[in-house]
Amino acid sequence: MELTTSEKILEKAQALVIAGGYNGFSYADIADAIGIRKASIHHHFPTKAELVAVLVERYTRQAEAGLKSLSEQVPAPAERLRTYLDYWQACILDASQPFCVCAMLAGEMPMLPEGVALHVRAHFRNLAGWLTSVLKAGAEQGQFRLDIPPEEEAQILMASVHGAMLSARALGDPHIFSAVVGPQVERLRI
Amino acid sequence: MELTTSEKILEKAQALVIAGGYNGFSYADIADAIGIRKASIHHHFPTKAELVAVLVERYTRQAEAGLKSLSEQVPAPAERLRTYLDYWQACILDASQPFCVCAMLAGEMPMLPEGVALHVRAHFRNLAGWLTSVLKAGAEQGQFRLDIPPEEEAQILMASVHGAMLSARALGDPHIFSAVVGPQVERLRI
DNA sequence: GTTTGTCTATCTACTAGTAGGCAGACAAAC
DNA sequence: GTTTGTCTGCCTACTAGTAGATAGACAAAC
Numbered sequence: 001m002e003l004t005t006s007e008k009i010l011e012k013a014q015a016l017v018i019a020g021g022y023n024g025f026s027y028a029d030i031a032d033a034i035g036i037r038k039a040s041i042h043h044h045f046p047t048k049a050e051l052v053a054v055l056v057e058r059y060t061r062q063a064e065a066g067l068k069s070l071s072e073q074v075p076a077p078a079e080r081l082r083t084y085l086d087y088w089q090a091c092i093l094d095a096s097q098p099f100c101v102c103a104m105l106a107g108e109m110p111m112l113p114e115g116v117a118l119h120v121r122a123h124f125r126n127l128a129g130w131l132t133s134v135l136k137a138g139a140e141q142g143q144f145r146l147d148i149p150p151e152e153e154a155q156i157l158m159a160s161v162h163g164a165m166l167s168a169r170a171l172g173d174p175h176i177f178s179a180v181v182g183p184q185v186e187r188l189r190i
Numbered sequence: 191m192e193l194t195t196s197e198k199i200l201e202k203a204q205a206l207v208i209a210g211g212y213n214g215f216s217y218a219d220i221a222d223a224i225g226i227r228k229a230s231i232h233h234h235f236p237t238k239a240e241l242v243a244v245l246v247e248r249y250t251r252q253a254e255a256g257l258k259s260l261s262e263q264v265p266a267p268a269e270r271l272r273t274y275l276d277y278w279q280a281c282i283l284d285a286s287q288p289f290c291v292c293a294m295l296a297g298e299m300p301m302l303p304e305g306v307a308l309h310v311r312a313h314f315r316n317l318a319g320w321l322t323s324v325l326k327a328g329a330e331q332g333q334f335r336l337d338i339p340p341e342e343e344a345q346i347l348m349a350s351v352h353g354a355m356l357s358a359r360a361l362g363d364p365h366i367f368s369a370v371v372g373p374q375v376e377r378l379r380i
Numbered sequence: 381g382t383t384t385g386t387c388t389a390t391c392t393a394c395t396a397g398t399a400g401g402c403a404g405a406c407a408a409a410c
Numbered sequence: 411g412t413t414t415g416t417c418t419g420c421c422t423a424c425t426a427g428t429a430g431a432t433a434g435a436c437a438a439a440c
Contacts, residue, residue: 020301023213040420106360107297111210124360148373159353159370166352170296170314180349183338230386232431
């Protein structure tokens, strides 16, 4: 493992946010899980708002880096989109990360600390931007047929991904995810 | 108004659930809002789990009734679907009910009391069933062209609606909703 | 006169957050 | 090379406040 305590705190907090959102966990939950005292968490992250803000900022950064490397390593846009969606399907199937941190927090937006809400919004913009770029490239290379502007199609795709996560969770069936997003990609292909 | 205290409690609790989910409110919040004491709420709803279970069951029932009357009053399937989506767009635009209670709770599914989770799942099934019936009727009457089974198309539509709500909230832009769901309906039309 | 609904008062458990101390690592000062 | 000071990371012990929940009194309604 070789994780610092701060990293362990962030990892555990992230898992708890994914399970129950901002109000779904406490410092005590994290402390028990990683074997330190509550006060020690305050040493690393003075307030809960700060802990979650750091956590979301880190998540957003990791996601951005992951999408960037995907753009570099998978040249064909159609395949690139598929790889992104397969990543999420795998996370949901093995329950390792069955939900997007920012999708989770987006629901609680009206009562999130400002520092957290800002990063959540940024992630939505980043993801929409990346999807737009993939769709644009795919259309230029003749892999996708777009009936509406790529920006709008990107919003549709992003909403489908988040909605599919929600349905998979609500219905308790991880396969719902690919059943929803699969056809959405197929209909773009030429 | 003419609401009973129980109804007032349920109304306020529902608004609070929509804003912040199951862990996003307390009995004190409701008590302050409607001008009674915390203990009085326990008289009507002994536990929080029970209060929210009743609330969700009521919501599910109301939704079912609303969809049923929609089926009866709007004969054309395409128009029926449009009317359903317009209802949500209006709710989001005027902020009267900017999120589906069950979509909100679906995110918190892993840590919801069983009685609540059951009703959330039932709502997802009901909604998917209603959408399926509209799509089937539309296909039979030559209003929709379905490339995949109506059950699967219904899941896609449902996910789009919930994902669009999430995006509208995350990005702070109510118009995202129709920008996402609009094209999803258009592409079904012949 | 029993039921219904509300109240005050209280409880226990838990929330985030604080104060202050202590052990070990690492220097620089003597 | 021992002392001194500083820093990090964690600790115990505590605070004020809030969580959901309970007991029992009271008054009005049926």
